[in-house]
Amino acid sequence: MKWLGRRGSSNVDDRRGISGGGIAAGGGVIGVIMYLLYTFLGGGEVDPSQIPQLSPESNQTVLTPEEQKKDDERAEFIKVVLADTEDVWNKLFAENGKQYQEPTLVLFRDGVSSACGNASAASGPFYCPGDNKLYIDLVFYQDLQNKLNAPGDFAMAYVVAHEVGHHIQNLNGTAAKISRLQQQAGETEANRYSVMMELQADFLAGVWANHAQKMKSFLDEGDIDEALNAANAIGDDMLQKKSTGQVVPDAFTHGTSAQRMYWFRKGFQTGDIKQGDTFNAPDL
Numbered sequence: 594m595k596w597l598g599r600r601g602s603s604n605v606d607d608r609r610g611i612s613g614g615g616i617a618a619g620g621g622v623i624g625v626i627m628y629l630l631y632t633f634l635g636g637g638e639v640d641p642s643q644i645p646q647l648s649p650e651s652n653q654t655v656l657t658p659e660e661q662k663k664d665d666e667r668a669e670f671i672k673v674v675l676a677d678t679e680d681v682w683n684k685l686f687a688e689n690g691k692q693y694q695e696p697t698l699v700l701f702r703d704g705v706s707s708a709c710g711n712a713s714a715a716s717g718p719f720y721c722p723g724d725n726k727l728y729i730d731l732v733f734y735q736d737l738q739n740k741l742n743a744p745g746d747f748a749m750a751y752v753v754a755h756e757v758g759h760h761i762q763n764l765n766g767t768a769a770k771i772s773r774l775q776q777q778a779g780e781t782e783a784n785r786y787s788v789m790m791e792l793q794a795d796f797l798a799g800v801w802a803n804h805a806q807k808m809k810s811f812l813d814e815g816d817i818d819e820a821l822n823a824a825n826a827i828g829d830d831m832l833q834k835k836s837t838g839q840v841v842p843d844a845f846t847h848g849t850s851a852q853r854m855y856w857f858r859k860g861f862q863t864g865d866i867k868q869g870d871t872f873n874a875p876d877l
């Protein structure tokens with residue numbers, strides 16, 4: 594994907610390097626405040642052992658300068674992808690007489706707290722409807738390449754566009770509607786709704802790629818294959834096989850690899866937001 598020298602979004606809240614994103618830092622922060630208070634109040638008599646210890650930031654990833662450079666480059670890339678989603682969705686919303694509300698993307702490392710609760714890097718990228726924010730740990734970028742065998746910058750762009758797809762579902766009321774239906778449904782049925790939501794987010798990522806390409810001609814040879822490969826790699830059946838060695842369809846909440854690829858491709862080929870009705874698709 595051609596991205597160097599292009600606009601990066603300013604809607605990025607970079608929390609990389611902030612310890613635990615507020616999860617593990619509690620004791621440490623209180624420790625610092627108490628220490629400052631003691632010092633400020635001239636507490637010369639304070640026994641240093643009484644001052645709460647700063648929590649050892651043992652679970653915080655420390656990057657080498659080279660890793661930091663790579664990480665910063667990935668952050669810049671994500672900003673450009675987010676800007677590309679803003680340009681496309683601003684245009685498509687305006688064409689429908691609506692105004693797009695741009696989401697904030699939070700970059701974090703190790704852990705983060707959101708309106709949807711605390712998350713670790715192991716949660717993978719996610720969108721929180723409660724605060725309208727996308728949360729991305731750049732470790733996932735490496736995981737795509739090293740653990741999921743889905744390399745390439747456009748694989749990561751697809752992941753960001755998928756999360757933005759969830760934001761669209763939040764803005765247009767689909768998320769609230771489906772969540773109501775899920776509350777009345779049994780577990781299997783509720784899972785099915787989740788799958789449809791996920792596949793629609795894949796479709797919306799495809800729609801985005803279609804329009805972004807028309808507006809910017811940013812795709813390199815093989816980019817769409819990178820996205821399809823990533824959709825294949827992170828299908829629930831693949832992830833389940835990797836983790837348990839077997840496939841349990843009832844527990845699917847994202848869709849199979851074939852379904853994910855189908856809907857991304859359909860979005861990319863049509864660019865037509867009206868064709869993304871995963872809820873009434875016959876093969877689901």
Ligand SMILES: [Zn+2]
Pocket residue numbers: 755756759791794
């Ligand atoms: Zn999703």
